[in-house]
Amino acid sequence: MQNTANLGLPFIEPNQAQKHVTHNEALRILDALVQIGVVGRSAGSPPASPAEGERHIVAAAASGLWAGHPLELAVYVEGVWVFHPPQDGWLAWVEDEARLVVWTGASWTPVVPAVTGAPLFGINAAADTTNRLTVKSDAVLISHDDVTPGTGDARVVVNKGAPGNTASMLFQSNWSGRAEFGCTGDDNWHVKVSADGGTWHEALVVAAASGNVGIGTAAPSTALDVAGPVRMGNFAVAALPDPVAAGAGAMLFVTDELGGAVPAFSDGAAWRRVTDRAVVSV
Structure with missing residues (x-):
């Protein structure tokens, strides 16, 4: 066997001449594959002026110098593009997405799925098919958008399917x-x-x-x-609120009116008994 099983690093043979060449080639492979961080994974052709060691995941529609290497890891080394077919479980940090992806054998898939479109989401709790969004917290804050920014409004919408729901x-x-x-x-x-x-x-x-x-x-x-009795506020005559401030139409119950306890209303200037419209007196 001339190469390692997983990363394909070249072995140095016992009687090999120019051992440094093999050693340096192994270092280049390690430099490309250890702690993988790529610029992006959406481009199908190479950038115009790549930096030494720059890495990309080639898009499915590969072309130009990347043709024939879809979804592979492309590394710019000493003026040429070197390609490494991914193996199951390889992880790569995609800089322009700020996202960690894993090679599943068929595609580069985000390790943490995007929240948009997720069927279930739980915060400090397990969500289920009935409670698809589940939160366990002492408080939940919903604020207006001052980042984008938004309009300054904040609204929670609860939509049902039909009037009977x-x-x-x-x-x-x-x-x-x-x-x-x-x-x-x-x-x-x-x-x-x-x-x-x-x-x-x-x-x-x-x-x-x-x-x-x-x-x-x-x-x-x-x-x-x-549909039922209504109880108004009870007041002694001496404690009646200002009828002007209360406003015309305000009502209350006077407990010690001269003629006996009686409901009263404000005409905007005085409190009057409902029974005969006389001004409330002691």
Whole structure:
């Protein structure tokens, strides 16, 4: 055997003349193949002015001085291009991509696949086919793009397939649901809560067609539709807020009005009893 099995380094024979020639050839091969770093892997023909020792992975469409050597390692040595067919497991750092690639026997493949198009992605956790993006972290930050830069906006989009599907955010306690908001089962906006993850109470609905808000009703017919008692803030006469600041239409419950406890409203200047519009008095 005249060469080593893996890298093809030439052996120095016992009675060989000019042993330095063989030794130097082996050094050149080692210099080319140890700690491989290439300029790039997209070019099919050599650069116009390569530097001594410059290395490239030849593209599949090889031409010119690189013709006949697709996907091989091309090294510029003393004015000529020397080619090394890759072997399974060879690693090379591609400078213009800032990426490590490995020869699989058929192609140079990134050791770490590009995130774009990856079927699963887990950060500090294992992703699965249901939770294709899985993150375990004390916090997750989504900020506007001040690098590219972007517009200054920041938006999270949750897209569902049809009105009958669900697009929502679900909050859990030890993997049991406690609160959910979003378009759940229709295109209206829902807010739901649960004490046990099994029985859910719908706290609020905003109708998509009208913007009406419903509390206790799934079909609000007015701007605010409350299906049940409404409790206003309780105030003693001496503690009533400024009716001017509160604004006309504000309502509250007066606990010690002269004629007895009574709901009252602001007309923009004074608090008046709902029962007879008289100004609230002690």
